[in-house]
Amino acid sequence: MTTDQVVPAFEAEEAVDPFLLSGKTFTSRLLLGTGGVPSLEALERAVVASGTQLVTIALRRVETSTSTGLLEILNRCGVQLLPNTAGCMTAREAIRTAQLAREAFDTAWVKLEVIADEQTLLPDPIELLDAAEQLVADGFTVLPYTSDDPILARRLADAGCAAVMPLGSPIGSGLGIGNPHNIALIRELVSVPVILDAGIGTASDAALSMELGCDAVLLASAVTRARDPEQMALAMRHGVEAGRLAAGAGRIPRRWHAQASTSMQGRPDL
Amino acid sequence: MQITINGVAADVADRITVAALVRDRVEGRPRVAVAVNAGVVPRSQWEATRLGPGDSIELLAATAGG
Numbered sequence: 206m207t208t209d210q211v212v213p214a215f216e217a218e219e220a221v222d223p224f225l226l227s228g229k230t231f232t233s234r235l236l237l238g239t240g241g242v243p244s245l246e247a248l249e250r251a252v253v254a255s256g257t258q259l260v261t262i263a264l265r266r267v268e269t270s271t272s273t274g275l276l277e278i279l280n281r282c283g284v285q286l287l288p289n290t291a292g293c294m295t296a297r298e299a300i301r302t303a304q305l306a307r308e309a310f311d312t313a314w315v316k317l318e319v320i321a322d323e324q325t326l327l328p329d330p331i332e333l334l335d336a337a338e339q340l341v342a343d344g345f346t347v348l349p350y351t352s353d354d355p356i357l358a359r360r361l362a363d364a365g366c367a368a369v370m371p372l373g374s375p376i377g378s379g380l381g382i383g384n385p386h387n388i389a390l391i392r393e394l395v396s397v398p399v400i401l402d403a404g405i406g407t408a409s410d411a412a413l414s415m416e417l418g419c420d421a422v423l424l425a426s427a428v429t430r431a432r433d434p435e436q437m438a439l440a441m442r443h444g445v446e447a448g449r450l451a452a453g454a455g456r457i458p459r460r461w462h463a464q465a466s467t468s469m470q471g472r473p474d475l
Numbered sequence: 476m477q478i479t480i481n482g483v484a485a486d487v488a489d490r491i492t493v494a495a496l497v498r499d500r501v502e503g504r505p506r507v508a509v510a511v512n513a514g515v516v517p518r519s520q521w522e523a524t525r526l527g528p529g530d531s532i533e534l535l536a537a538t539a540g541g
Contacts, residue, residue, distance in 0.1 A: 239539035248539070263540025264508060266481040266533065267501050276506060276537050289541035304515045305508035305535055316541055425541060 222449070224421055226259075226398055227314070227346045227367035229285075233258045234415070235445045236287065236400065237438070238425025239275065241377075247434050249278045255428065255438035260284045261316050263291045264306050287348070289316040294329065296336035303340055315340065316370070316423075317349040326376040330357050334364060341365035350402050353387040355394050362395040369395055370423060373414065374404030377426045381410040385417055392418035408437075408444030415448025416456070476528040487526070494521035501534055508535045 224231040237257040242248040252260060260279055279286060288306030293299035296319060303315040319336050321329040328351050340347045347366045351357055358369040371391055374380035381404060382388060392399050398421060401414035405424040414422045422445050431437035476489050480500065487496065493509050493516050501507050509516045510533040516524050526532070 238541040240541055242539050261541030262537045264535045265538040265540075267507060267536045268481070273503065275539060286537075287541075288537075291540050301510065301513065301515055305510060305533075308515065308518050309506050309508035309535065309537065318541070 222453075224398070226421075231258045231421075233442075234421040234449060235411070235442055236261065236402075236421060236423035237428065238289075238423065239279075239429070240291070240425045241429040242434070243429070245274050245278055248275075248429070249282065250435040251428050251438040252279070252282045252284065254435045254442065256442045258284055259287050261287045261289050261423070261425070262310075263289055264302060264309060285314075286310050286312055287314055287316050288312065289350075290318045290336075293319050294321070294332070295319065296332045296339065299332070299336040300339055300343075303336075303345060304343070307345070313344055314346040314367075315348065317347050317366075328352050328372075330354070333357075334360055337361055337366055338364045348400070353384050353391070355387055355390040358391045358399075359394045362397045366397065368398040368400050368420075370400040370402035372403035373401055373410065376403045377430075378404055379406030379427060380404055381406050382413055382417070385413065388414070388417045388419065405441075408440040411441050411444035412448035412451070415445055416452050418452060421445075476526075478526055478529065479531040481532070481534055490525045490527070492522055493524040493526065493532075496526065496532065497521060497534070501536070506537060509533065510535070 224234050233256045235255055235257050236259045237252060237255050238261045239248055288310055290299040290302040293302055299317060299319045307313055317336055319329050319332040320326050333349055337347050337349050341364055348368050348370055349361050349366050350370050351361055353371045358371055361369050371388060373382040399419045400421045400423050401419045402423040405411055405427045411422045428434050428438045428441060478485055478487055512531050
């Protein structure tokens with residue numbers, strides 16, 4: 206290697222800011238869910254536009270004709286599959302779903318969801334922690350969808366989860382980040398990656414997640430239910446990147462009063 | 476014999492294996508998972524696992540979600 210070798214800026218950038226998750230390196234910090242997508246064609250365009258490398262899927266009874274097409278598209282996009290346990294309400298159900306997904310997709314990674322009820326879709330913390338502990342013991346890479354409770358997040362991290370994924374607001378609500386202080390506190394309390402999951406409505410929400418210190422963002426509805434999923438996917442990609450850069454750049458402190466950016470010195474007498 | 480597949484009653488050959496059932500029911504979809512009476516049947520056990528009357532089978536595959 207010679208000293209005058211030029212490294213393209215974008216490559217250098219990728220090399221200095223990899224996203225490490227359970228021993229794997231990703232360059233994208235946007236995880237995309239596939240739920241709510243209007244068509245497989247729209248999904249493929251959105252996946253490509255988002256630049257994502259990790260995409261969630263669910264396990265359901267063989268009936269839908271979309272199954273084969275869905276996997277073909279995701280395979281073509283070269284993304285890693287992240288099965289979820291969507292709809293599970295007990296640790297027992299979630300564990301079996303994760304084990305079935307491991308058989309179907311040859312992956313021990315799981316987005317662990319254990320919801321309390323269908324109205325709020327909020328995580329059931331007791332069942333969630335129980336399921337997380339058992340799945341970690343069974344060799345899974347557990348990525349739990351959790352509430353924004355910093356103590357629960359810490360318990361999940363202590364249980365051996367590969368990341369914690371606190372919600373910004375309820376699934377599919379698009380309400381953004383209801384309690385930014387909790388998200389920032391979670392980032393302080395755990396050493397595993399923090400992935401903001403659920404509640405993102407638009408690109409500024411994704412940017413804010415990253416500014417609060419999150420390592421990545423997982424979203425679905427905000428893209429799949431947008432009027433133009435492809436364009437929103439691109440917006441989310443830029444939002445995540447902008448927020449990440451801003452978080453690393455060190456924002457100015459908030460001030461109560463104005464501070465002139467132009468010096469008053471040398472002002473002419475007119 | 477009568478079994479239940481994904482919540483629907485079905486008539487299948489006596490003592491059919493899980494592997495044969497998957498071949499019959501989900502041809503062209505290799506990435507499926509099977510539960511029998513709510514227990515996970517690993518892919519490596521499909522050939523050796525025979526079904527009995529009244530068994531409840533879940534045949535599962537990928538769908539958009541999350």
